[in-house]
Amino acid sequence: MGWKKFIQIELPVLLFCTIVLCVGISRKEGYHMDELLSFELANAEFNPWIVPTQPEGRLAKFVHNEIDGGSFGETFGNLADTVKDVLKNRGESKLLAYTADVYEEPVWIDRQTFVDYITVGKDDAFNYLSVYFNVKDDNHPPLHFMLLHTVSSVFQGQTEAWMGCIINLAAVMAVMVLLMKLGNGLAGELGLGKYQRVAGILCAACYGLSSGALATVLLIRMYALLTLWCVAYFYLIIRKWQDWEFDKKNFRLILVTLLGFWTQYFFLFYCISLAAVTAVLLLRRRRLRELFCFVRSMITSAVVGIAAFPFAVSDVFSSGRGVEALENLSAGFAGYGARIWEFMKILASRTFFPLFWVMFVILAVEALWFSRKKQALNLEKNREKTALVWLLLLPVVGYFLLAARMSPYLVDRYVMPVFPFAILAGTLILFALLAIVAKRRNETGGRYLVEAVCMIALVLQLVGLYKYDGSYLYQGYGRQEHFAGSYADYPCICVYDGVGYYENLPEFTHYEKTLLLTYEELVNRQETESIRELDQVVVLVKNDLYASARVLDFLSERYGLTVELIGARVPGVHGDQLYFMTKEGNGL
DSSP: OOHHHHTTTHHHHHHHHHHHHHHHHHTOOOOOHHHHHHHHHHHSTTOOOOBTTBSSOHHHHHIIIIIOOSSHHHHHHHHHHHHHHHHHHGGGSHHHHOOOOOOSSOOEEEHHHHHHHHSOOTTSTTOHHHHHHHHTTSSSOSHHHHHHHHHHHHSTTOOOHHHHHHHHHHHHHHHHHHHHHHHHHHHHHTTOGGGHHHHHHHHHHHHHTSHHHHHHHHSOSSHHHHHHHHHHHHHHHHHHHHHTOTTSOOHHHHHHHHHHHTTOTTHHHHHHHHHHHHHHHHHHTTOHHHHHHHHHHHHHHHHHHHHHOTHHHHHHHTSHHHHHHHHHHHTTTTTHHHHHHHHHHHHHHHHSOHHHHHHHHHHHHHHHHHHHTTOSOOOOOOHHHHHHHHHHHHHHHHHHHHHHHHOSSOSGGGGTTHHHHHHHHHHHHHHHHHHHHHTTSOHHHHHHHHHHHHHHHHHHHHHHHHTOOOTTTOTTHHHHHHHHHHTTTSOEEEEOSTTGGGGGHHHHTTSSEEEEEOHHHHHTOSOOHHHHTOSEEEEEEOSOHHHHHHHHHHHHHHHOEEEEEESOSSOOTTSOEEEEEEETTOOO
16 A cells, blocks of 8 residues: 555544544543552662662662762763672672661651652663663563653653553554554455455554553553554564565564563463464464474574563562462463453453444344345355464464463453454454445445445444543542642651552652551551651541541541641542641641
């Protein structure tokens, strides 16, 4: 397809979907705690975790005290000395023997420290070594975090939703372009050449206007990139299968495999599944040289991928999340049916609007009726078409089944890479049905039918976006952060469970200082003077109205603080309760 044809329809469709998705991004106000963890892993200089009893990590303290110098030459010299020391003394080296400042109880953390956790300043911009060492203690590879760090380095001192969403948006738009090519090419190969261009356009548009694409764009994690690499890997495999080119020019195939591995380990579910199907098909077709070169390319990808990020081995086999996933896999079929059903419901709701399936069934019934009269479109059956169907369906089914079994939570993020494949397959089946039904009409009537069905499908997708369930928008959090900005001159006490304070990091960049602690730590706190000397304080209680009453009563009885102003009369988007407390005579 030439550029002139592309700008007539395909480009406007891409731009329209981009505008619609940007409207969705503009409505995002808050964050899932994992999204803010993405910002921290990307931007906190050698400090992957926020620990209330250890505001500065061991490696961060070492870098700041022992590596950072007054000039580039001094810093480089300190780094060289450290490397020599580690090589010479190993476990006895200064780096490995270095300790962090760990306190017995949670300590106050000032606003600048929180700013440093989630934003980039001029002194730590484009510090990819920091990102690499941060994520080695996480359960994910580094690519997405490095891209987020790049955006943050360009827009220093900021943490805005669009900074993460723009990476996702670029990935989703790239997926749309690939779907246009795949829909066009596969429709032609499957005997639907009359409709192949419009099939590619509709496939891309249905994905770009789906609630699944919007959720993929809104969630500031690595799943949009994961989706891109899965679709790109499939696209390259299809091209090579059709062109008989597995024995040459495999650099792009290796590169996409590496990028997928360095983005999310779930990529292996799809990559291994598709590679296995491809290898079997190559073997059955006696394309042995191509099979050898393909296997060699995949082995090369594995060696390079692990060599560049060897921590992947421990992430998969010995980390907490990795062990949990393997335990889920070893659980066999216990509860598997329920998990598959839940993910099936997610897949159905995130791909096509429910009324689309009604239209789909109507067309299917009509097509079957015409087929009974032997007036259906005669699609030539041959091995090549069958191979394309296996390449499209079997690997994505394999990914879905593995994700359903091994995912820690029953949420959409783990099956986001399935969404474009489901829409691609659904669109191709839709056009196969249309071809059967349209053949009963004259040329003009058939064209009108196809145009009408395409328009209805797009309208239904837009209706689905209008009725989007609000996932990852966290609307209402903006009011909560505005409250924090209004009380920026005051300290904050945040009482939480687990690590729930990650949801509120943007707020803590406003308050003068913040004390993060659980209710038990508050009640049993030995160092009480720093709280007792407060005249006014913002109190943020996470998730529990009963806990709010206990916290307020305790602060009143122990420290003489009373509620002066209720900052949030109803729970915030994370179930938070906000209060402003003062000592008698010190109110606003």
